[in-house]
Amino acid sequence: MDQLALNRNDLQIIEAPEPKEVILPLKGLEGRDKLRIKIGQRLITGQVLYPGLYSSVTGIVKSIDSMSFPDDDYTVIRVEVADEDEFDEAIKAEPDFQGKTPAELLELLNRANLGISEDLADIDTVFVTAVDPDPLSLVYQQVLKEFKAELSEGFKLIKYLTSAKRVILAISEEAKELGSAAIGDVADLMLVKSQYPNGLPELLAQRIAEQDSSAKLAFIKIEKLISALTILKEGKPAIYKLVTVNTKSGVNNYRVRLGTPIKEIIKEDELNNNDKIIIGSPLRGAACFNLETPVTADIDLIYVQDTDEVYNYQNLQCINCGKCVKVCPVNLEVNLICRYAEFALFERCAELDVNACIECGLCAYYCPSGRALVQFIRLAKDEIKQQNIEQLLVTTENSTEEDQ
Amino acid sequence: MAKAKSISYEFFKGFWEILPPFRLVLGLCPMLAVTKYVENGLGMGIATTFVLLFSNIIISSIKSVIPKKVRIASYIVIIATFVVIVELVMQAFFYSLFEKLGIFIPLIVVNCIILGRAEAFASKNPIHLSAADGLGIGLGYTMSLFFISAIREILGAGTFFGMHIMWGSYEPFAFMIEAPGAFICLGLLLAMMNLIPNKLSGAN
Amino acid sequence: MKLIVSxxxxxxxKIDVAKIHLHLIIALIPAVLFSVYTYGIHSARVIALAVATAVISEILIRRLLKKPVTIDDGSAILIGLLFAMIMPTSTPYWLVVIGTFLSIFIGREIFGGLGCNPMNPVIVGWAITRISWPNYFNLDLASVGYNLDFNYRYPLALLKSGGVDQIADFALIDLLLGKQVGGLGSAAAIFLVIGGVYILYRGFIxxxxxxxxxxxxxxxxxIFWLTDSSQYANPVFHLLxxxxxxxxxxxxxxxxxxxFxxxxxxxxGLGCGILTIILRIWSIYPDGVLFAILxxxxxxxxxxxxxxKPLHLEIKEL
Amino acid sequence: MKEYIRMVVVLTVIATVCGFLLAAVRKGTETRIEEQVLLYVQGPAVNKVLSSSTNDLIQDRQEISVQGQDYLIFVGERNTQPWAVAFERTAGGYGGDIGVLVGFDIERDIVTGIGILTHSETPGLGARVSESIFTDNFNNKTLNANFNVKQDGGFVDAVSGATISSRAVCSAVRKSLELYPEIKKEIVKQ
Incomplete structure (x- = not known):
């Protein structure tokens, strides 16, 4: 069971070599025509290409294609990197952030490619996750160690930005001393057991909600908070991402420029046929089928799984052992939901609150029948979503008929 | 029912096409309760057939007189009359059978097959067709009861009409003549009956 | 370069159905060995026959229903073994065969196979045979012909017919050590506890x-014992x-x-326990455990x- | 309104016709049913307890009045001489009244045997009092024997697990014993 322990490791950050070409992904294929750039155009670092899409390098646009990644189809922009970064002038340093209003700060940060949610009203508790949510991931603790001096200022920033009453630092039990030194008098400490899935934000939120059910919660990853601080200090956009790369040859924390294709980090000669590259957690992440997949701000971990370790689903009949129910962190009756989903009884799934599922993958991890439980749940969620839309359509049609 | 309504069709449909209780799944209560022995099953079947035949004839002949709103009440009165006649006659001439069937004779009144045929068939069709329908369904029901009670008696008691037919050292499978045995036997037979047409249509 | 995507x-x-069943079977081995040691070849005969019948009937039924044959998950072996464990030593061969077949067929396969049975298949098979051929379940007769070094009467039958006085000479420690008449394996209390603790510790149950x-x-x-200890047996006796x-x-x-x-x-569990005692005291059967579970x-x-109810939290990521 | 009248009339007519029909059938089968009941319900028990009689016990049944109450009795005859009598008494059992037919040998003043006529005891438990293994307890017992179950100091082996039903049978037998002298008097008179 130690497989699910959240690893601890002291690593040095390795600066990944600067890429020769970056890939900037834009979700969906519709945005393609609305892009304000042309092939051959020169981009500067931090330039806005589309609302929410920024250039992370300075260079020339080589092509605009479409590409498929596990979650969706993307419009991708390939940029050939020039030698020197030229930064967008619109981003200015604001070391003393309290001189600006929170709204102005937010605009500045988002202009600098941070991507903080615009809707910050009604938040009274913010927690900063400094515990790695997934096994194998080492990014959060690395950031915590690296930037422990800046943390208390970061808490002040987030408190000011959201006008929250309370800031909580979620930290693994082993890093307790580090945490209590960092919080100062600004934040509270929440200790997390180093075992998956305790570090997932949903479960941290659940723990807070158990104490205070009326709290309106939001969370921010520690790396993002540090990025925000760096932007305000240096006046440069966020262009680097820390990624744990776990290959057969070893584990390293790389600082990678956003948009770098993963083939630049994982050399092809390290891979065998039928290996599996997992972007994200071994329990939640998606298998990568395209080595051109760019590193984005959401990627904390890239894990190369050897052929021998790849698990094949059996999808045998459910034996009703109840293990999935026992391990489910949000108390779902997984066995029932998945059998209902198997036989297309999606209303029953909805009755059993399938939408509360956080897709942590523990049920399928433990399932002795080797059933693809997460997929059944995703299917149910998706069908419920679509059927609700259909229902809405039906009711509107009926009402127009009645009107006539 | 697209087929032409002929006496022979109405008579024979009860033997397979809508064979009760396997196809109609009606009349299960006596089916489960009185099929311990072949004698009981057969007696129950014949009593039901008698009631079914005469109630169908009478209801079909006076169907135009009965107002719609009181038709169920009228049917029940007519059916009940025949049931009581059956009960009295059985008591007078076949007392041992009467003792075994006991409460299930009066309960023929609420056997869904009879009211079902009265409502679904006799109240809409002429006398001769109704008679054929009643007799056919009744005999089909008798056949089913005979079949299931034969299985239960042979396995559960090792006898057939009370005669020992299994080998000497046969230990009766008493579960079959208990109530749970009836449920399992009926369930398996229903499953088989559903399997056969599936197989047939699959072959086509 | 080919990559696997899933x-x-x-x-x-890395726990699968076969592994769970394998460990459940392993946990039964002490009791099996004990029963073979006590009753000799007859015990081995019943066990072997039950296991063989269970496996063969599962293969036959699955073939007939055109479903994949899944005997390699070990569940049929487990059913056969458990069925043998609760039968008396003297069970005739045909009763073992019919009982095990019914366990697999009525108890499980007609409901859809492993994981779909609404009742414990072993007990279904047992109950059907128990109702049909009660004479073969007389445990007092089962011990006839053995030279046993303990009281050869079935304690629960004695309790039912003669009351508390009759069971005075059963020492609780003897009952615990399996020195009592009962089902093939179910009498070996301490060995079952060892097996049970093993599967509990390994997390299979x-x-x-x-x-x-x-x-x-x-x-x-x-409750019964405290109200009238001259009429009702002591709780530990009932447990063992x-x-x-x-x-x-x-x-x-x-x-x-x-x-689940x-x-x-x-x-x-509470219901099973309470019904067990109620059936033992008020029903016509000496033991009520299996009916209670059923x-x-x-x-x-x-x-x-x-x-x-699942907690559905809306949290916002900044 | 017309419709309502029609409904009432039709239902009344149907019910009346059915009523008459049933009355006629009932009338026609009444005596035969009575014979059948005697033959099948009381017959076997009477024949068992008075087994060495030469007459037709059912046909020779008679009703006699003792202390203002009527009792149906069966008189067994040998060589046209009455030698035994049997009649039914009831007592409350576990599930309702148990009707017990007790046969008496009037020559030797002993109980020849008993038979259970009606009962509603639990099948497999109390109902086992009607099995011969229990009723044989009472065969050829003198009148002064203690008709009680063994727990109460009598000689009767109770059906295991069905003491209440067994006690009820014993109590019905004791009731018969009380009545027996009166009935014997009546028979001897005849």
Missing amino acids: SPPHWHA TWEIPLSFTVGVLAMAS TGNVIIGIFFLATDFSSSP NRWGMIVF IMNLFTPLLDKIHK
């Missing part, structure tokens, strides 16, 4: 049902005799026919409704 999770605990079952038996027996121990660890915990929620399991199996869908 959906998450990409890890697995959970603690809820065994614990609450035990508590149910002890509590209900204590008959099929209670095998029921606690191996029969009540059958995955498919027991609840914690509180459902606890109510289920009755509680029917409540399983209802007990599954005892469930904490």
Whole structure:
């Protein structure tokens, strides 16, 4: 069971070599025509290409294609990197952030490619996750160690930005001393057991909600908070991402420029046929089928799984052992939901609150029948979503008929 | 029912096409309760057939007189009359059978097959067709009861009409003549009956 | 370069159905060995026949229904073994064959196979044969012809017919050590406890049902015992005799026919324990464990409704 | 309104016709049913307890009045001489009244045997009092024997697990014993 322990490791950050070409992904294929750039155009670092899409390098646009990644189809922009970064002038340093209003700060940060949610009203508790949510991931603790001096200022920033009453630092039990030194008098400490899935934000939120059910919660990853601080200090956009790369040859924390294709980090000669590259957690992440997949701000971990370790689903009949129910962190009756989903009884799934599922993958991890439980749940969620839309359509049609 | 309504069709449909209780799944209560022995099953079947035949004839002949709103009440009165006649006659001439069937004779009144045929068939069709329908369904029901009670008696008691037919050292499978045995036997037979047409249509 | 693509999770605990059943079978081995040691070749005969019948009938039924044959998951072997464990040594060969076949066929396959049975298949097979051929379940006769170094009367039958005075010479330690007449394996209390603790420790079954079952038996027996100890046997006697121990660890915990929620399991176990004692005291059967489990199996869908509602939190990521 | 009248009339007519029909059938089968009941319900028990009689016990049944109450009795005859009498008494059992037919040998003043006529005891438990293994307890017992179950100091082996039903049978037998002298007097008179 130690497989699910959240690893601890002291690593040095390795600066990944600067890429020769970056890939900037834009979700969906519709945005393609609305892009304000042309092939051959020169981009500067931090330039806005589309609302929410920024250039992370300075260079020339080589092509605009479409590409498929596990979650969706993307419009991708390939940029050939020039030698020197030229930064967008619109981003200015604001070391003393309290001189600006929170709204102005937010605009500045988002202009600098941070991507903080615009809707910050009604938040009274913010927690900063400094515990790695997934096994194998080492990014959060690395950031915590690296930037422990800046943390208390970061808490002040987030408190000011959201006008929250309370800031909580979620930290693994082993890093307790580090945490209590960092919080100062600004934040509270929440200790997390180093075992998956305790570090997932949903479960941290659940723990807070158990104490205070009326709290309106939001969370921010520690790396993002540090990025925000760096932007305000240096006046440069966020262009680097820390990624744990776990290959057969070893584990390293790389600082990678956003948009770098993963083939630049994982050399092809390290891979065998039928290996599996997992972007994200071994329990939640998606298998990568395209080595051109760019590193984005959401990627904390890239894990190369050897052929021998790849698990094949059996999808045998459910034996009703109840293990999935026992391990489910949000108390779902997984066995029932998945059998209902198997036989297309999606209303029953909805009755059993399938939408509360956080897709942590523990049920399928433990399932002795080797059933693809997460997929059944995703299917149910998706069908419920679509059927609700259909229902809405039906009711509107009926009402127009009645009107006539 | 697209087929032409002929006496022979109405008579024979009860033997397979809508064979009760396997196809109609009606009349299960006596089916489960009185099929311990072949004698009981057969007696129950014949009593039901008698009631079914005469109630169908009478209801079909006076169907135009009965107002719609009181038709169920009228049917029940007519059916009940025949049931009581059956009960009295059985008591007078076949007392041992009467003792075994006991409460299930009066309960023929609420056997869904009879009211079902009265409502679904006799109240809409002429006398001769109704008679054929009643007799056919009744005999089909008798056949089913005979079949299931034969299985239960042979396995559960090792006898057939009370005669020992299994080998000497046969230990009766008493579960079959208990109530749970009836449920399992009926369930398996229903499953088989559903399997056969599936197989047939699959072959086509 | 070919890469494998599949959906998450990409890890697995590497526990499969066959492994669970294998360990359940391993846990039964002490009791099996003990029964072979005590009753010799007849015990081995019943066990071997039951296991063989279970496996063969599963193959035949699955072939007939055109379903994949899944005997390699070990569940048929487990059913055969458990069925043998609760039968008397003297069971004739045909009864073993019919009982095991019914366990597999009526108990499980007609409901859809492993995981779909609403009642414990072993007990279904047992109950059908128990009703049909009660004479062969007379455990007092089962020990005839053996030179046993302990009281060769079935304690529960003695309790039923003669009352508390009759069972005075059963030392509780003897009952614990398996020096009592009972089902083939179900009499070997201590060996079943060893096996049960093993599977509990390895996590193949959970603690809820065994614990609450035990508590149910002890509590209900204590209530009777405390009201009139001259008429009712002491609680530990009830715990150690008959099929209670095998029921606690191996029969009540059958995955498919027991609840999967914690509180459902606890109510289920308590119900089994309470009904066991009630049936022992008021029914015409000397032992009530198997019927108690069968009755509680029917409540399983209802007990599954005892469930904490999932928490649906909306949290915002900044 | 017309419709309502029609409904009432039709239902009344149907009910009346059915009523008459049933009355006629009932009338026609009444005596035969009575014979059948005697033959099948009381017959076997009477024949068992008075087994060495030469007459037709059912046909020779008679009703006699003792202390203002009527009792149906069966008189067994040998060589046209009455030698035994049997009649039914009831007592409350576990599930309702148990009707017990007790046969008496009037020559030797002993109980020849008993038979259970009606009962509603639990099948497999109390119902086992009607099995001969229990009723044979009472065969050829003198009148002064203690008709009680063994727990109460009598000689009767109770059906195991069905003491209440066994006690009820014993109590019905004791009731018969009380009545027996009166009935014997009546028979001897005849």
